[in-house]
Amino acid sequence: MGVKAQVLSSTADMEHKEWLESRKKGIGGSDAASIAGLNKWKSPMVVYMEKIGEAPNTEPTNEEAAYWGNVMEATVAQEFSRRTGLKVRKRNAILQHPEHEWMLANVDRLIVGKNEGLECKTASEYLKGEWDGEEIPGAYLLQCQHYMAVTGADAWWIAVLIGGNKFVYKKIDRDEELIAYLIDIEKEFWEGRVVKQEPPEIDGSEASSELLKALYPQSEPESETDLDSDTDKLIEGLQQVKEEMNDLNTRKKKYENQLKQILGTYEKGFSNHYVITYKSQERRTVDSKRLKAEKPDLYDEYSKVSSSRPLKFKEAK
Template sequence: MTATKMSGLPLVTPTGRLIAPAGLPREEFLANRLAGIGGSDIAAVLGMHRHTSPIKLYLEKRGELPPLPRPAWLEEAADIGSDLEEFIASRFARMTGTWVEPIGTLQHVDRAWMLVNLDRRVEGCDDGPCFVECKNRSEYQFEDWRDGVPDEPALQVHWGIGVSGYSHGHLAALIGGNKFRHVRIDRDEQLLSHLVEAGERFMKRVLDGDPPPIDGSDATTELLAHLFDVHPDAIRELDPAKITPLLAERDRLKAEVKEREQQLSEIDNQLTAELGDAEIAQANNQILYTAKKNGVFANKRFEEAHPEIAARLRKTVSVLDVEAVKEQHPDEYRAHRARVIRPAKPRKKAA
């Protein structure tokens, strides 16, 4: 059923109708997501999602996103996160003296395109009914959670508050398998107003077939790498009025990056010179900076300075023979090469 056909369902939260129960098969769950903007979508709408960009989300909502390879590590992380959701929710309940239960996918009573799949409804909270979102995160992300909440899950909770109509929500996270954090997030009308406006503009783009601008995120780069079946040496006529300014801005930015890199190297060299043979700089018993010998190892310089040691300590490493792939499987080789922008050199004017 589409979102518009759900309008007769009763409210299960102050402003949320239950349009799908918890535990739906993955295919049905993903199909429901196409009807609007969900909690995991709002960060992408704002360009703040780690793995999804606005253009990728737009194509997904339009049903125009081709099947994309999903990294094995990301698939495994999602599966483990799903398995641990019950543990995280139960631990949250024990630590807060509440009880939790699955709820499912909600639709806003007045805005059918506003959807959210809440992990658990919470009962017994001192300030009334609410919900908790459960996250499993790696040890590498611990610093992001030490003194607060990363933007992406915080936005997801705010969106859940907006759809459900609750006064607050909770976020519970298991980090590195042995550190548990939970925070309460209160309703912020100003932020919710901004999120609703952004979501509404995005849904209008989806319905009007008006794609958002191409951004520079890793998610968009990855999308473009798989979006087109590139034909070797194919030519497409483009509008120079649109392309020429882009190429000029690209040249300007590359020159600026080079200049900034040179300026940064100059400052680093000055700081290194100030230290001399020391590794730690301090003033008034406070450390200012360090310059320890813990950077990249200079293989070539080492081999030139100590050829005997280098010869004795060489080891054989198993690596993919890229040249053999290129020769024996040219189509597969080309499909996995990155596209590189190389502006054409200006033509010389005839004398």
């Protein structure tokens, strides 16, 4: 098939700030998973805000992990070569699909002598289950298929260092059906959202919640506005969800109480499939109300003020 990507720009001497600006010119491999809703760190709305240059400056929750991922990239690539015998080389460029100019790729490595590439990762010990057997996290699978779409590669390898002491590598074959899907959703996002500056619908991800907190940290005192009928539909939907959650919480409590009754004073019980524990434990807490009354100076010294904007609603009169 042959590598068919064009070079948008060289990254050999590119500063990080310039590299970030270049990412606004299209959709990269990690963006693909976010647009598809498979990246817990970044929602479609966050990607949209980044592309139009209006994303707030926020500290990413996985900044430390991202840092060590970059530091360990060369080590992971070297170990991959040692274990497989495959030689790899850097491609110091932002690559661009020749037909879909908004499809970009900044790949970790290319395999020498083959129409293949390599993605290097690090992962927490807590995520090792995601790499069992033939498993590959969905976000990374889409990222690699995106790179194959841009470069025309026949396959892409992914190598990951898990918990600092377990090394795994896997080969991902080119999937034309999945690539066609990616092209469709990325085209819709870029041409239908970014170019027209029509934001996607906000979702329920933690990334979207963090974005909203960064965009609107403070309310304007005594400010009011009139809302349309669509707002009523959102409130009605929220009320329905709250009622369903209350029902589920009641059922949850019922099952927990029934298990507690069965165990009685026993700390541990064994069923056919489970081990159940019901142990006594103590927790020490500070009586903040008493501390404030009896030691106000100490209370002020060790207390901190946090800012929030709780969302509440009630029936209008």
